[in-house]
Amino acid sequence: MREIAAGERVSLPGAQLEIGLDGPSLDRLGAELGSMLVALDARRQCSAAFRPLDIGARELRPGAAFDEMGALRLDVAALPADVERLLLILFLRRGAGRGLSFRDFGRIDATFGDFRFSLDLTNRGEAALIIGEVYRREGAWRLTANGQGFVGGLPALANALGIDIPIPVAPDLPRPGERGHGSGSSFSGSGFAVDSSHILTNAHVIDGAAKVDISGDRLTMPGEVVFSDPRNDIALLRVDRQLPAFARFRSQIDLHLGEDVIVLGFPLQGLLGAGPQATAGNVSALCGIGNDTSVMQFSAPIASGNSGGPVLDQSGLIVGLVHASLNLDRVREGGSSAENINFGVKGAVVRSFLSAVGVEPELCLEAPVRSRADIVREARTFIYRIRCEG
Structure with missing residues (x-):
């Protein structure tokens, strides 16, 4: 060369x-x-x-x-x-x-x-x-x-x-140094089980982690990073014990504009308590910034710590992975305003990632519509808090 x-x-x-x-x-x-x-x-x-x-x-x-x-x-x-x-x-x-x-x-x-x-x-x-x-x-x-x-x-x-080019608005991902890029720091996010020994989260949640601990309902265990895909912001963790439950994915990959979704995660740990938090909203757009078709937008409120959590449909099936929020400071600097513009990696992209690393999640072709309380009750059995140390 x-x-x-x-x-x-x-x-x-x-x-x-x-x-x-x-x-x-x-x-x-x-x-x-x-x-x-x-x-x-x-x-x-x-x-x-x-x-x-x-x-x-x-x-x-x-x-x-x-x-x-x-x-x-x-x-x-x-x-x-x-x-x-x-x-x-x-x-x-x-x-x-x-x-x-x-x-x-x-x-x-x-x-x-x-x-x-x-x-x-x-x-x-x-x-x-x-x-x-x-x-x-x-x-x-x-x-x-x-x-x-x-x-x-x-x-x-x-x-x-002297040219006119679009200025992309960045999702509100954590800055380097806020997420364990320095030695001795600690940081956390969310994740969910996709089979009896693997947990899915975001790549940026575990970025820079020297140690990963996973905790759920009366469970605490170490985790090992199996594979990380920073481009799509997906990471897979493995644990050395049998997980009691795992999520099911919706077989139909199509998302519908306006359909209701539920988001679970562990936001603002230390402020909102140690347990998972659930919010509800809808699919507000079928693509992300710059027409990125690998992600969707949803209106269910999220906060720091929600990253890596599941996005569930009205039957409690996985349709996405929480990814990021719109950087509202950048939007306001441009003279605009926006609220609850959040992004999730689409379920189809997550399934392709899992297939590439040899994990086959359970798919569900049809399932009845359920109450939010029932969906959250079940999801608590397969959602986990991801704690990392740099």
């Missing part, structure tokens, strides 16, 4: 190009990093035929798509005719001034096919940067390693370039 430096221009050997990222801190901070591909026309304005492509949206554009591992795949021969330049932008999902900058990443290595661009971020306090550009010159496509940064994040980048 050939190393290239900032500002260096090289010719693309073919029409297809795979762009990937690596770095010493991406495993720890990858959830904080966003990627966006912006296509410009000959006037250096956003292409009318190619809207900005956000990695979090899991969308496709002509000649471009982010794959499941986060790599960007380009086919420049399939790009719309008005596209003259592509900018690959990296940005901090929380924006500028949120206690995190690119210096926390140390270094990022970007691979553009057979070329590699290593960017030293040790003294970089920016919140957005252009990692590379692919552009058309005299009928051929070329690549430039860039590295230009913007302290003010995406808004500053858009202003400097």
Whole structure:
């Protein structure tokens, strides 16, 4: 692989190009990093035929798509005719001034096919940067390693370039350091049993944990992280004892806008008491930020500690995994207001994850509608508090 430096221009050997990222801190901070591909026309304005492509949206554009591992795949021969330049932008999902900058990443290595661009971020306090550009010159496509940064994040980048790009609103995930990224810290979340020896939770709940303890109804036991999928925010824990009960998943993967749901978890431990809390709401949208179809929105109130808990339908069957809340501070800064906008990983995505790691949850084709009290009573037998130490 050939190393290239900032500002260096090289010719693309073919029409297809795979762009990937690596770095010493991406495993720890990858959830904080966003990627966006912006296509410009000959006037250096956003292409009318190619809207900005956000990695979090899991969308496709002509000649471009982010794959499941986060790599960007380009086919420049399939790009719309008005596209003259592509900018690959990296940005901090929380924006500028949120206690995190690119210096926390140390270094990022970007691979553009057979070329590699290593960017030293040790003294970089920016919140957005252009990692590379692919552009058309005299009928051929070329690549430039860039590295230009913007302290003010995406808004500053858009202003400097004179373009209009969407500013994603980040879910209210915990900041690094609030969840066991430092030695000696403790943090907690929720989880639920999916068979007699495995418990499901969020990847961000156990991120940075050196020790995991699981407690439920008269049960306390250590847990072992079997597999973690930070991209979809799912993690699987294993325990060395027989669990008394486990959740059943709804066989029908379709969700219905407006259907009632119940959420259980262990929010605000130490303030609301040691037991699980139950709230109710409905499915308020069938996709997340940026049309992310892997998640749903629901209105049942949640708080810190609910992460990893089950989202249940009116029959008490799993239809989702609690993921995050909308960052209301960011919304208010933009002049808008919102309440109870929460996100859950869809049951279909969770089932695909479980299948990939060799766990087959119990499915239920049909079940009667039950009272909330009855559903909560049953769910208490398979819901657990996840306590972690860093």
